[in-house]
Amino acid sequence: MDEASRDCHLLHVDMDAFYASVMVRERPDLWQVPVVVGGGQRGVVLSANYLARQYGVRSAMPMTRARRACPQAVVVAPDFEVLDTVSSSVMETFRRITPLVEVVSLDEAFLDVSGATRRLGSPLEIAERLRAVVHDEQGVTCSVGIAASVAVAKLASRRAKPDGVVVVPPHRVTGFLHPLDVGELWGVGEKTAAHLHRLGLHTVGDVAHLPLRTLQRAVGQALGSQLHDLAWGTDRTTLTPRRGDQEPDRSMGADETFARDTDDRETILREVLRLSARVATRMRQAQVAGRTVTLRVRFADFTTITRSRTLPEATDVTREVHQVASRLYDGLGLQRARIRLVGVRVEGLVPRATVHRQGLLGERDHGWSDADRAVDRATRRFGAAAVRPASLLG
DNA sequence: TCTGGGGTCCTAGGACCC
DNA sequence: TCTGGGGTCCTAGGACCC
Numbered sequence: 414m415d416e417a418s419r420d421c422h423l424l425h426v427d428m429d430a431f432y433a434s435v436m437v438r439e440r441p442d443l444w445q446v447p448v449v450v451g452g453g454q455r456g457v458v459l460s461a462n463y464l465a466r467q468y469g470v471r472s473a474m475p476m477t478r479a480r481r482a483c484p485q486a487v488v489v490a491p492d493f494e495v496l497d498t499v500s501s502s503v504m505e506t507f508r509r510i511t512p513l514v515e516v517v518s519l520d521e522a523f524l525d526v527s528g529a530t531r532r533l534g535s536p537l538e539i540a541e542r543l544r545a546v547v548h549d550e551q552g553v554t555c556s557v558g559i560a561a562s563v564a565v566a567k568l569a570s571r572r573a574k575p576d577g578v579v580v581v582p583p584h585r586v587t588g589f590l591h592p593l594d595v596g597e598l599w600g601v602g603e604k605t606a607a608h609l610h611r612l613g614l615h616t617v618g619d620v621a622h623l624p625l626r627t628l629q630r631a632v633g634q635a636l637g638s639q640l641h642d643l644a645w646g647t648d649r650t651t652l653t654p655r656r657g658d659q660e661p662d663r664s665m666g667a668d669e670t671f672a673r674d675t676d677d678r679e680t681i682l683r684e685v686l687r688l689s690a691r692v693a694t695r696m697r698q699a700q701v702a703g704r705t706v707t708l709r710v711r712f713a714d715f716t717t718i719t720r721s722r723t724l725p726e727a728t729d730v731t732r733e734v735h736q737v738a739s740r741l742y743d744g745l746g747l748q749r750a751r752i753r754l755v756g757v758r759v760e761g762l763v764p765r766a767t768v769h770r771q772g773l774l775g776e777r778d779h780g781w782s783d784a785d786r787a788v789d790r791a792t793r794r795f796g797a798a799a800v801r802p803a804s805l806l807g
Numbered sequence: 808t809c810t811g812g813g814g815t816c817c818t819a820g821g822a823c824c825c
Numbered sequence: 826t827c828t829g830g831g832g833t834c835c836t837a838g839g840a841c842c843c
Contacts, residue, residue, distance in 0.1 A: 457811055459843095472843090475809045518843045602841050635817060636840090663815075670811065705835085715810070721836060756812090 421582050422527035422536050423652065425558040425566035426507065426543065429575040431520035432460035434553040435499050436489045447486040451476045455670050459491055463575060499551055504656070506546055510539060516657040523563050523652045540578045564599060564648040565590070571597070586646035591618030598643050600636055608632065620644045661762065662699070666707070667691045668756025674713045676749045682739055686802055688757040689735035697789055701762040702727035706734055708741040709756035717754075720744060727761070727768045731788075732781045734759060 428434065432450040437443045447465035451458045458479050461470040468483035479486070500519040507514045510533065513525035526539050533539050540557040547555050554576040558569025561583050568590070573579040581589045595614055596606035612631060614620050620628065621644035629637030642648040667688045675681060685708070696702060707721040720741040728734065738757045791800045 451811085453811075454808065455811075457809095459811085473810085476811095477808050478810085481809095521843075600841070604840060633818070666813075668812065673808095707836095717838085719837060723835060754811090758814095 420561045421559055421580060422525060422530070423560055423563055423566045424524040424526055424536060424540055424543075425560075425563065425570040426522050426524065426540075426555050427558075427570045427574070428503070428520035428553060428555045430460050430462050430466075431500075431553065432491050432496060433462040433465070433489075435496055436492065437462060438552045439492070439495060440489070443487055443489070447483050449476070449479050449483070449486045449488050450491050451479070451488060452490045453670075454672065461486075499553070503547055503551060503555075506543065506550065510543060513652060513654045515652045515655055518657070523566065525652050525654075537578065537580055544576075544578070560586070562646060562648055563650050563652055564643050565646055567599065568593065568597060587618075587621070590644060590646055591616060591621060593617045595620055598640060600639055600643070605632060605636070617644045661701070661764075663762060664703070664758055664760040665692050665695050665699070665701075665762065666709075666756055666758025667695075668709060668754055668758075670711075670754045671752070674751040674753050676747075676751050681752060681755055682742065683804060684755050685738050685742060685757060686735050687805060688755065689738050690731045690802065692757050692759055693729055693731040693734045693785065694789065694792070696729040696759060696762070697765075697785060700765045702729040702765045702768045703759035703762040704728075705760040706737040706741070707756075707758045707760060708738045709754070709758065710742070710745065710747075710752055711754035711756075713751040713753050715753070718745075721760075723761070727763055727765075729765060729785075730782050731785050 433448050436450055437448055445464065447468065447470070448462045449458055449465050449470055450460040453476070456476050458470060458472055458474045458476060460472055461479070465479075465483050465486045468486070470479045470483050470486065476488070480488070496519055504514065504516055504522060507522055507524055511524055511526050511529045513528070515523040517523065526533075526536050529539060530536065533542065536559050540559060544555055544557060547553065556570050556573040556575060557578045558566040558571070558573055559578065559580040560566040560569050565581050565586055569579040569581045593616060594606075595601055595609045595617060596603075598617060598620075601609070608631070609615075609620065614623065620640055625638065625641050628641055631637065632640065639648075669684060669688065671680075671684070704727045705721055705723045707719050709717060709719050711717040722737050722741060724733070724737070734757065742755075788800045
């Protein structure tokens, strides 16, 4: 192994068009057909296979636009049970190579293979072997970026797509990074990219050569120093070995876009109740409670507002979450505003066991907490349809 | 019939406290 | 009688990521 590749031991593995590939694998009739994975009339594209992409279909594109771009595409709803299963198997494959695996999402992971090279060969050889195994075992392809830092490895995997490997050794990092568009950098989305373009900054090299203070004035302190580091490949972010869902959540929420915009208070508040129940149930399952309840409302014109209230003590009680959320809604004093989406989120989550509500929870409220637990038990035994608030019946 | 749903983090202003 | 300087919490909005 040469000097350069010894420091180059971080792999970013990205499954190619994961949702689409897995759904096609389940449906052999869709092989060689443009396929778009997405759902609902008002949804967006979750994934599209490469045939559909030839027509300009992209992830996160509104389904309506995708259908227009590629009318012959077959639209498939995602099956998360299958996707979860395939994803877990792939991640297990990675762990056979190294325990140092950071799962980013269903279709992405970082691997530190520095401890595996003696056994399995160079990082490049490991990457090729891993790709072959994933393909043989799961019937889907992936791409791998290899570098000395996670940020560069991630950019390299994008360059490797589809079904390839790209190695960026340390002495080639700036040469690799600087020609890229600023929008490629982690943390630069549509808005920031447009902002930087307006300032005459088009490539990563442009950003790299801007004085740090100037950059920070333009995009804010935190993002400014982050971009500066990313542009020079000096980002120090390290790989944290973990599975997808090991970190305790800081917040839990649920939101829902109505099939059609509505200004009907009853409809909206019924949805707020459903969402509150869903969130509180998940909190109880995870044995956490939270203090801040946030209501989110998106209007027909897509403007979105939030209103939040922080309670004196953390709660996981459906009725409390719902009460706060619906008061926040009424506090908006909306008249005939047409609403597209409502959401309920609880923040400031702490382990339930650390919450001691001395005297704050009166007898009646204890009753509601007990009622929740009874509902949870019934739901576990008989399913979600069996038990629900009276106002959600019918 | 443009634009989901799950999250995270940052910024900025005001309140409040020392 | 003229106005400091932090730190933390709360709220609202915005951007971003998968």
